[in-house]
Amino acid sequence: MDEELAWETLGAETAYTCPGFEVVREDVRLPDGTEGAFDYVRNGDSVVVLPFTTDGDVVVIEEWRQSVRRVNRGLPAGTMEAGDDDPRAAAARELREETGYEADALEHLYTGEPANGNTDYVFHYYVAHGCEATADQDLDHNESIRVDTADFDSLVGSVRDGTLRDGRTALGIMHYALFES
Known part of the structure; x- marks a missing residue:
């Protein structure tokens, strides 16, 4: 059931790194087939x-x-x-x-x-x-x-x-x- 909502990650890179966190940019494919970029902060x-x-x-x-x-x-x-x-x-x-x-x-x-x-x-x-x-x-x-x-x-x-x-x-x-x- 969750599979119909899941995004596919096509690639990823660290766009920015500093002490405490990183900004990650991922190339993604949405469930409807649309492709785009998604950025998020990696803190852990x-x-x-x-x-x-x-x-x-x-x-x-x-x-x-x-x-x-x-x-x-x-x-x-x-x-x-x-x-x-x-x-x-x-x-x-x-x-x-x-x-x-x-x-x-x-x-x-x-x-x-x-x-x-x-x-x-x-x-x-x-x-x-x-x-x-x-x-x-x-x-x-x-x-x-x-x-x-x-x-x-x-x-x-x-x-x-x-x-x-x-x-x-x-x-x-x-x-x-x-x-x-």
């Missing part, structure tokens, strides 16, 4: 962590986002690196690197494709419990991050009132609020 898999401290607060980050020219409040997150076979291990690493916190337990929450019309990005969400600050941050060269904590209900409220605008963070908070809490 990433992890997003909803980390609860031993006191029940959420560890959040405040990070400069150049594309929107402001500090963004969000959850620790990052791209899976070469050699990362296990999203859970990548989530633990990103939590530690971005915040200096480590968790007693990490549980899978949700996996989704946030914008599959123009990117192959996949987000693996994890809930971290029993988080405690154990080390200093170990940030990448292009990260400017401040660590804070927040009450979970206040984060839900900031999604509701639109002051929390980071989409991957909002999705993780809403998913947890709707299905887990």
Whole structure:
């Protein structure tokens, strides 16, 4: 049944590469026989962590986002690196690197494709419990991050009132609020 909707890829090339992503151009044939080009951003898999401290607060980050020219409040997150076979291990690493916190337990929450019309990005969400600050941050060269904590209900409220605008963070908070809490 899906075959009648599938596009055939006739060829592909990387049109642009930079640190963090690539733009791929594919020559495609649509189900009706029409041929054309399709461009998309290749990002790959990433992890997003909803980390609860031993006191029940959420560890959040405040990070400069150049594309929107402001500090963004969000959850620790990052791209899976070469050699990362296990999203859970990548989530633990990103939590530690971005915040200096480590968790007693990490549980899978949700996996989704946030914008599959123009990117192959996949987000693996994890809930971290029993988080405690154990080390200093170990940030990448292009990260400017401040660590804070927040009450979970206040984060839900900031999604509701639109002051929390980071989409991957909002999705993780809403998913947890709707299905887990």
